[in-house]
Amino acid sequence: MQEQHITLAHGNGGRFMRELIEQLFARQLASPGLDTSSDAATIQLPDGRVMLSTDGFTVKPLRFPGGDIGSLCVHGTCNDIAVAGGDPVCLTLNAFIEEGMPVAELEQLVASIGLAASESGVQIVAGDTKVVPHGEGSGVYFATTGIGIRPAGVTLGMDRIREGDQVLVSGPVGDHGTCVMLAREEFGLRGDLRSDAASVLPLTRAIRELPGVRFMRDPTRGGLATVCHEIMHATHLEVVLDGPAIPVREPVQSVCEMLGYDPLFLACEGRVVAIADAHAADEVLALWRELPGGIDAARIGQLGAGTPRVVIETELGGRRILEELQDDPLPRIC
Amino acid sequence: MQEQHITLAHGNGGRFMRELIEQLFARQLASPGLDTSSDAATIQLPDGRVMLSTDGFTVKPLRFPGGDIGSLCVHGTCNDIAVAGGDPVCLTLNAFIEEGMPVAELEQLVASIGLAASESGVQIVAGDTKVVPHGEGSGVYFATTGIGIRPAGVTLGMDRIREGDQVLVSGPVGDHGTCVMLAREEFGLRGDLRSDAASVLPLTRAIRELPGVRFMRDPTRGGLATVCHEIMHATHLEVVLDGPAIPVREPVQSVCEMLGYDPLFLACEGRVVAIADAHAADEVLALWRELPGGIDAARIGQLGAGTPRVVIETELGGRRILEELQDDPLPRIC
Numbered sequence: 001m002q003e004q005h006i007t008l009a010h011g012n013g014g015r016f017m018r019e020l021i022e023q024l025f026a027r028q029l030a031s032p033g034l035d036t037s038s039d040a041a042t043i044q045l046p047d048g049r050v051m052l053s054t055d056g057f058t059v060k061p062l063r064f065p066g067g068d069i070g071s072l073c074v075h076g077t078c079n080d081i082a083v084a085g086g087d088p089v090c091l092t093l094n095a096f097i098e099e100g101m102p103v104a105e106l107e108q109l110v111a112s113i114g115l116a117a118s119e120s121g122v123q124i125v126a127g128d129t130k131v132v133p134h135g136e137g138s139g140v141y142f143a144t145t146g147i148g149i150r151p152a153g154v155t156l157g158m159d160r161i162r163e164g165d166q167v168l169v170s171g172p173v174g175d176h177g178t179c180v181m182l183a184r185e186e187f188g189l190r191g192d193l194r195s196d197a198a199s200v201l202p203l204t205r206a207i208r209e210l211p212g213v214r215f216m217r218d219p220t221r222g223g224l225a226t227v228c229h230e231i232m233h234a235t236h237l238e239v240v241l242d243g244p245a246i247p248v249r250e251p252v253q254s255v256c257e258m259l260g261y262d263p264l265f266l267a268c269e270g271r272v273v274a275i276a277d278a279h280a281a282d283e284v285l286a287l288w289r290e291l292p293g294g295i296d297a298a299r300i301g302q303l304g305a306g307t308p309r310v311v312i313e314t315e316l317g318g319r320r321i322l323e324e325l326q327d328d329p330l331p332r333i334c
Numbered sequence: 335m336q337e338q339h340i341t342l343a344h345g346n347g348g349r350f351m352r353e354l355i356e357q358l359f360a361r362q363l364a365s366p367g368l369d370t371s372s373d374a375a376t377i378q379l380p381d382g383r384v385m386l387s388t389d390g391f392t393v394k395p396l397r398f399p400g401g402d403i404g405s406l407c408v409h410g411t412c413n414d415i416a417v418a419g420g421d422p423v424c425l426t427l428n429a430f431i432e433e434g435m436p437v438a439e440l441e442q443l444v445a446s447i448g449l450a451a452s453e454s455g456v457q458i459v460a461g462d463t464k465v466v467p468h469g470e471g472s473g474v475y476f477a478t479t480g481i482g483i484r485p486a487g488v489t490l491g492m493d494r495i496r497e498g499d500q501v502l503v504s505g506p507v508g509d510h511g512t513c514v515m516l517a518r519e520e521f522g523l524r525g526d527l528r529s530d531a532a533s534v535l536p537l538t539r540a541i542r543e544l545p546g547v548r549f550m551r552d553p554t555r556g557g558l559a560t561v562c563h564e565i566m567h568a569t570h571l572e573v574v575l576d577g578p579a580i581p582v583r584e585p586v587q588s589v590c591e592m593l594g595y596d597p598l599f600l601a602c603e604g605r606v607v608a609i610a611d612a613h614a615a616d617e618v619l620a621l622w623r624e625l626p627g628g629i630d631a632a633r634i635g636q637l638g639a640g641t642p643r644v645v646i647e648t649e650l651g652g653r654r655i656l657e658e659l660q661d662d663p664l665p666r667i668c
Contacts, residue, residue, distance in 0.1 A: 013556025013601075014563075014659025037492065037568055039551060040387035040418035040482060050384075053374035054426035054479060056464040084374035092388035094477040096430065128477070130390040132666065136472045143428040143462070145388060145479035148374060158371065217373060222347025229348075234371055267347075325348025332466065 006101045011131030024103070025095075025127060028110040029117070033090060033125035041125040043090055048149035053080040056143040060332040062109065064183040066194035070112030072269060072334060073142040075199050076220065078120045081148035082204040083216040083272060085156045088120060088148045093127040098137035109140065120199045122146070138332075153209050158234040160214040166281035167239065167301035170203050170272040170294045171196065172247040173224045177266030178255050180333050187259060191251045198270035203294055206287045212280025217273050220334055222325050225264040227273045228310045229324045231303075238306035241322070243314045246300045264312075265325050267333045275303070340435045345465030358437070359429075359461060362444040363451070367424060367459035375459040377424055382483035387414040390477040394666040396443065398517040400528035404446030406603060406668060407476040409533050410554065412454045415482035416538040417550040417606060419490045422454060422482045427461040432471035443474065454533045456480070472666075487543050492568040494548040500615040501573065501635035504537050504606040504628045505530065506581040507558045511600030511667050512589050521593060527585045532604035537628055540621045546614025551607050554668055556659050559598040561607045562644045563658045565637075572640035575656070578649045580634045598646075599659050601667045609637070 001023050009016040026036050033041055057073040067075075078088040093113065097106060117124055175196040182191050200218060207213050219227045224246070228239040241264075248263045256263045270293060276284050281299060288294030310322040335357050343350040360370050367375055391407040401409075412422040427447065431440060451458055509530040516525050534552055541547050553561045558580070562573040575598075582597045590597045604627060610618050615633060622628030644656040 009661045011555075012659060012661075012664070013554070013560045014599075016660065017555075018658075037564065038418065039414040040385040040420060040480075042383050042385050042418075042484065045384055049376050050379055051374040051376050052424070052426055052460050052481065054428055054460050055462045056428040056430055056477070058430065058464045058466050080373040084372065086374060090386070092386055092479045094388055094390040094428065094479075096390055096392065096475055096477075126386050126388050126479075128389045130392045130475075132392050132472065132475075136470055138466065138470045141430055141464075141466075141475070143390070143430075143477040145426045145428075145460075146374075147386065147481075150376065220347070221345075221351075226347045230371065265348075324352075325346060326350065327343045327346075330346070 001103055004103055006097050006099055006103060006106065006131055008099050008131050008133065011129065020129060024107055025110055028114040029124040031123040033123045043125055045089060046149050048151050051081055051084060051086040051148040051150050053077055054145040055080060056141065057334060058141050058332045059180060059334055060138060061183050062139050064180050064195055066179060067197035068109055068112050069140065069142060070109035071116040072197050073144045074113055074116035074120060075197055075269060076334065077144040077146040078122060079200045079218045081146050082201045083218050085154035085208045086148035086150040088122045088146045090123045090125045090147050091117060092145045093124050094143040095129045096137055096141040097129060097131050098139055099131055099134040101139055106140065120201060156208065156215050158215050158231060161231065161235045161275050161303060163237055163303055163305045165214055165275050165277055165303045166299055168274045168276060168281060168284055169224065169298055169300050170288050171296045172249045173219060173268050173271060174248060174252040174263030174266035176269040177330060177333050178252045181330060193251045196268055196270035198293060200270060200272050202291050203272045203288060206291060207274060207284045210280045210283055212277035213274060213284065215275040219268045219271055219273050221267055223265040223267055224273060225310065225322050226325055232308050232310055236308045238304040238308060239301060239310045240304050241301035241312040243312045245298055247296045247298050269334065335437055338437055340431050340433055340437060340440065340465055342433050342465050342467065345463065354463060358441055359444055362448045363458040365457040367457040377459055379423060380483050382485050385415055385418060385420045385482040385484050387411055388479040389414060390475065391668060392475050392666045393514060393668055394472060395517050396473050398514050398529055400513060401531035402443055402446050403474065403476060404443035405450040406531050407478045408447055408450035408454060409531055409603060410668065411478040411480040412456060413534045413552045415480050416535045417552050419488035419542045420482035420484040422456045422480045424457045424459045424481050425451060426479045427458050428477040429463045430471055430475040431463060431465050432473055433465055433468040435473055440474065454535060490542065490549050492549050492565060495565065495569045495609050495637060497571055497637055497639045499548055499609050499611055499637045500633055502608045502610060502615055502618055503558065503632055503634050504622050505630045506583045507553060507602050507605060508582060508586045508597030508600035510603040511664060512586045514667050515664060525585045530602055530604035532627060534604060534606050536625050537606045537622060540625060541608060541618045544614045544617055546611040547608060547618065549609045553602045553605055553607050555601055557599040557601055558607060559644065559656050560659055566642050566644055570642045572638040572642060573635060573644045574638050575635035575646040577646045579632055581630045581632050598656065603668065
């Protein structure tokens, strides 16, 4: 491409758009499944139940320590398939690009998409680009849709959760939310915290076929607390969290204390919350702790027969109700 | 929902977002396949080759005579599957909603998605919403990804196009582009033109299994001229269009003449361009003309062995080269 910045003509269907797609997107995302001259991709699916998941990404800033909106839009959608027990196979990609965006910056983000896709073993098989006028759109928004396959032996679901089940988390919570917040440099704070954004496939594959594993979810928008609320809503059980057992990194804790946030409500992008019976819980923790992404895995609570609510037991033995998230000081975190 | 306008809290993963999804999106898009509490939808696919297509929508204004961004985001993606010879089965939906958007307006657009999906026989099986700050996003952008099935008997592709094949179009071109342009009321022009936005499935199903039908495409962004350029690029054949034979409605012609546009470059959202051999061409036209969406179907050109380019023969017998679209005066048309 000769141009240095994206223009509205890159969205018009003509020569500029063809060059953008051929010379930038297709070059970075080359795969046997991607034919930019066809209206629909034809794909071959392995055996198993077909799964679909979709997610939009509007993170600001577009790049942050540990990732960018490109890697995030691959991992985010693949992780949704992973926690549902499946293996992602392919992705489609939508880009809403703001007029004036430097072509070199867009190219870096698309390269990051290509790299994350290849790490996760998925192909980008179809895509679409739109250009919106300068001032709308904030750089770029991406949306990805993933197709996955759930192996026959995997049967996970919130309906399988029972009283007495344990709540497990694969690592510290709140890293992504805090890291993106710091990267905005609005608060005059700095830190060397990295986002946890990553594929959770190794974590989910390791445990998804254990009979006592009931359910998995990645605590993204709304954080760990929101996953607990979703489980409480669906099961009508009481979720009792063991406060001191929940892993939170020291810099996350400090930043949250300074700014008045609760890390339990901040997004993670590479963690898994699993619900398992008491027997399987030990196995899950042992399996996770052998993996690079699960070293700090912890048992952080259990499901009880009390009033349906989410409570957290504090260090001093007190109990505090964790309300459902209402207002949010952190838009555009993922 | 109690709120009258979308707030950033509707995108945070908490209570407001849950209510937005449960009370607005899920209520309008209810289907057996849509479970808003799961990370990934499990779908059952009929036999045949699986197809995938994706499209983003940024049209301005959000509503126009004959449709809105809601109906457009269903038809647009289903039509891409239809022209590739498939039957759309299900869709995923991404919404990027601008803070401050009236909830009632969003609800109308989502209702329109539901109606268009049910007309096309597809289910919305997964979705995601993001809220972006006021000033970004221009109301709402949608992205849809469609899964379709191509029956075993259908073999379409640009590689099947041969010298001597005919170019056919199912109806007048440029209606959608002109209609949206008029709906912006920037030019002080008015008219009773309606967008052609509609499902093209009846048109594609009628002809896709005829042996002499080589290829189909819907002339959206970049219009009929851009489809001809794509065919020329892929086949290295000369595309010779018969100018007077190309159906263009009178109001489209007048508006284009006044504003200096060429209707051949304006988007259609309910038309099909088909390439067929001479024998099948007659059959296609006869079949299309029996359908409500194909009454004005016409033979508009043919593929020749001359220099690879797109030329148009004028009424007076002259020949004019139709250049590839470069700059575009009409952003955000679909």
